Structure formats: C-alpha cells, structure tokens
Amino acid sequence: MNIKKELAFQEFVRRESNLVRAPYTPEQEFYSVIKSGSTAKVKELCQESLLSKKGLGTLSVNSLQNIKYHFAITAAMVARYCMEGGMELSTAYGLSDFYILKADGCTKPEDVAALHPVMCLDYAKRMKNLRKNKITSRHISACIDYILDNLHTRITIETLASLVDLNPSYLSRLFKKEAGMTVSRYIQDKKIETAQNMLIYSDYTPSEISSVLAFPNQSYFTEIFHKKTGMTPLKYRNFNFRNTEMGGKG
Incomplete structure (x- = not known):
C-alpha cells in the first residue's frame, strides 16, 4: 500500500471520533x-x-x-x-x-x-x-485507551499485559470480568465500529479499510463485518447512503 495513503488512513483511525470528514452534511x-x-x-x-x-x-x-x-x-x-x-x-x-x-x-x-x-x-x-462504563480498574482503563488509540495495529494480550505490567492470563480474566467480554472480542468490536464509521464518513474501499485496521485479509474482515452488522461492507455503505439521502429530502 502507498505509504502516504496508509498514513492518511491511520490518522483517520487515530482520531478519537473516527470522523475526519462527512460527505453528507x-x-x-x-x-x-x-x-x-x-x-x-x-x-x-x-x-x-x-x-x-x-x-x-x-x-x-x-x-x-x-x-x-x-x-x-x-x-x-x-x-x-x-x-x-x-x-x-x-x-x-x-x-x-x-x-x-x-x-x-x-x-x-x-x-x-x-x-x-x-x-x-x-x-x-x-x-x-x-465507553468505560463499568470499567473500574486503572489497568483495564489503560488497556481500553491503548486499544482505542491503536486500532490500526495488531493488538495482542501480550502487548497489553506488558503495558500494564500484569500476567497475560490474569489480565485476560480481569478484562472479561470488568468489560464483560474477552480482549479479542472487544478489539474486534471496536475495529468493526470504526469500519462502520469509515464506510459512512469516507470513500475508502473495504479493502483499504481492512488493511488499515490490520485485519489478516479482506475476506476475514468481510466475514466478521457481516457477522456483526448483517451486511457486507459495500451493502452497509449503500444502505446508509440511501438512508441519509432520504433523510435529507424529508
């Protein structure tokens, strides 16, 4: 991927809002x-x-x-x-x-x-x-902040454990107890939420979004996206575009 373009994608993801620009209003x-x-x-x-x-x-x-x-x-x-x-x-x-x-x-x-x-x-x-509802421990709060700031990378439990100086197994149990889901599920959910925003608020292709969010490949990204939203990335973009257009004409 073109380095300049990849950096632009990463900047999109790093933005806390994930909403760099809106083509609608x-x-x-x-x-x-x-x-x-x-x-x-x-x-x-x-x-x-x-x-x-x-x-x-x-x-x-x-x-x-x-x-x-x-x-x-x-x-x-x-x-x-x-x-x-x-x-x-x-x-x-x-x-x-x-x-x-x-x-x-x-x-x-x-x-x-x-x-x-x-x-x-x-x-x-x-x-x-x-976003941090029910998250009480400073360790898990730090992990969530790291995850949200690094969705453009491959994040592992070992990386997070090193960040907060805890045993990976213990951190996994603590994260699930406080966040209500596994670390991998949380990361996956946040990446898909970011992908949803990118599909609505940018013209990046599903392939480009898959790459910048560090999914192994586009097929896996499409599979996970469909599982969470009930649509393929392109159908999700078209559906939201039509709804926005209809809303603007009301």
Whole structure:
C-alpha cells in the first residue's frame, strides 16, 4: 500500500471520533462527533461561534431570540444523538432542559453563543465516559485507551499485559470480568465500529479499510463485518447512503 495513503488512513483511525470528514452534511458530522465522545474534535468544531455559523436560518427577527431558537434545536439534536449512543433518556433530556433554560436566561446573543461549546463538551465528556462504563480498574482503563488509540495495529494480550505490567492470563480474566467480554472480542468490536464509521464518513474501499485496521485479509474482515452488522461492507455503505439521502429530502 502507498505509504502516504496508509498514513492518511491511520490518522483517520487515530482520531478519537473516527470522523475526519462527512460527505453528507456538516451537521451530521458535528452531532456524530459529540455522540462518539471525542472531546478534542468537539473543541475543534466549536471554535466557530454559533453566531457566525453558516447556514443558520432566520427563526426570529430578534437576534437574541433567533440564536436562542437555534440553541434549543441544537440541544434537542445533541440529546437525540447521545441517546442513540447509549445515554439514558432521563440524562439526555435533563441536560437538554438545563441548557435550554440557561440559554433562555441570557440577555445577549454572545452569552448564548458562549454557552454552546459548554453544552456540547458536557455531552461529549459524558459520552466518552460511557465507553468505560463499568470499567473500574486503572489497568483495564489503560488497556481500553491503548486499544482505542491503536486500532490500526495488531493488538495482542501480550502487548497489553506488558503495558500494564500484569500476567497475560490474569489480565485476560480481569478484562472479561470488568468489560464483560474477552480482549479479542472487544478489539474486534471496536475495529468493526470504526469500519462502520469509515464506510459512512469516507470513500475508502473495504479493502483499504481492512488493511488499515490490520485485519489478516479482506475476506476475514468481510466475514466478521457481516457477522456483526448483517451486511457486507459495500451493502452497509449503500444502505446508509440511501438512508441519509432520504433523510435529507424529508
């Protein structure tokens, strides 16, 4: 594989959100990044003030009321995406209500805009913590961080054991007890989740994705992908593309 291209693929995987670019809508990327728990990417995307955001419609001739309406819409969308990602309904709606009330009390458009990144980061941090749900030991937490940062490599239990200075057999038992699955299953699941995002949010081929995620070969990647999603990689991409197109026309 071309070295430059492989490095580009690896950079895609290393990004915590796994969402380098979205060919459909910037809004979809934004909400998906929050849902993924990528606080670094959320900070980057929130550098543009809500006041200067392109494409905002006029919902009120009053500038303060207009930005409040857009803030409320954002809060509702973020809550929905985070619930899809596993956040409890009561938590998602509770946060949405809290921030909408905070925005409603603002007296200047700039104050509402300043609240926007605070809300988005709050949701993102909570979604990030959900990834480690029920993970209490620092050893397993360190392993999970390593796995998520190195999905582009072949990760073994020996590598992880060396990382946290534990016996491989003991680490295997501890990981399964705390994560609820074996190390290999966890790694496989995260690689497939990343592949799903790459199929939706990039134009990389299944063969390229298989290579950058360090699967032994494309056939094995397709087999595992089908087992988890019920579709081949190409069918998964086409299915999600059609759904997005239909959603955009609604």
